[in-house]
Amino acid sequence: MPERPVAMFAMTAENVTRIFPPDALARLSELVDIDLSLVARDFTDPRVRARLAATEILITGWGCPTLDADTLDAAPELRAVLHAAGSVKGFTAPEVWERGIVVSSAAAANALPVAEYTLAMILLAGKDVFAHRDRLRAERSFPDGDILPGIGNFGRRVGIVGASRIGRRLIELLRPFDLRVSLADPYVDEAGAAALGVPLLPLDALLGGSDIVTVHAPQTPETRHLIGRRELALMPAGSVLVNTARGALVDHDALVEELRAGRISAILDVTDPEPLPADSPLYDLPNAFVTPHLAGSQGNEVARLGQTVLDEIERLLSGREPAYRIDLEGLARAA
Structure with a gap:
């Protein structure tokens, strides 16, 4: 990966600022080349599609659209999907795994x-x-x-x-x-x-x-x-x-x-x-x-998810294995 790989958000826009408060966004901007105003909610959107062509790291979260074969074809440089939430089952198609893309999740956080x-x-x-x-x-x-x-x-x-x-x-x-x-x-x-x-x-x-x-x-x-x-x-x-x-x-x-x-x-x-x-x-x-499904990350706790993604980016940039990489076998038994 280059020194500052191209990255893009794929989640609901409101979750970006919840998961990445100002200090986290500043750190993220130092690590990767990212347009903070662009958040993918539809991978067929022309602006998203143009950015997708150069994207190497996709930072996903709640509301991420499905990463299917067509989307992956439009993202030939994609090397890693870093999920700032728990399960990745809902949006990762089999082609993600077949193409050897690194997938990491903040499920542990x-x-x-x-x-x-x-x-x-x-x-x-x-x-x-x-x-x-x-x-x-x-x-x-x-x-x-x-x-x-x-x-x-x-x-x-x-x-x-x-x-x-x-x-x-x-x-x-x-x-x-x-x-x-x-x-x-x-x-x-x-x-x-x-x-x-x-x-x-x-x-x-x-x-x-x-x-x-x-x-x-x-x-x-x-x-x-x-x-x-x-x-x-x-x-x-x-x-x-x-x-x-x-x-x-x-x-x-x-x-x-x-x-x-x-x-x-x-x-x-x-x-x-x-x-x-x-x-x-x-x-x-x-x-x-x-209780209304509130045991998981709420309020200020979601910033821990963003912190996990930032740490994973630093590992990738230094040539290390992500700490929370998901493999297909483990995915089948995960929540």
């Missing part, structure tokens, strides 16, 4: 706030915070000095379903706490789990032996309703299901039945469908805590 959200919810769930908040609202008092039975995070059993980027980051964040953490993942062996510092269990054993189960598997045809009626029935009474992965991993009809029975609770940042219909019982069930 986006994993951190999801893991942080999950950590917070695990600790709050261990204290049964949401039920006690509702009780306090209703009764406007609580017994002074009483120690509440059945709650607390000392020795609480936490089962992690999926050693994804988020699952692995969560394992790291959980280490300082007095929790008993276990993992279920068909792609991890005993040695891999030992390296992560957690015992590896079959999914059924993990579900049956956890006070809190948190889902971090990718969405694939095989993982649809990974947590279904049979799996939910394995969870102990009083346990909590946390899902920050994809809504379709959990059978919502079966979950609603369990919640209505009052046997378990659920914390859901993702749902199926998303958003939920206005009449969904999940909005009103007292043992369901639903």
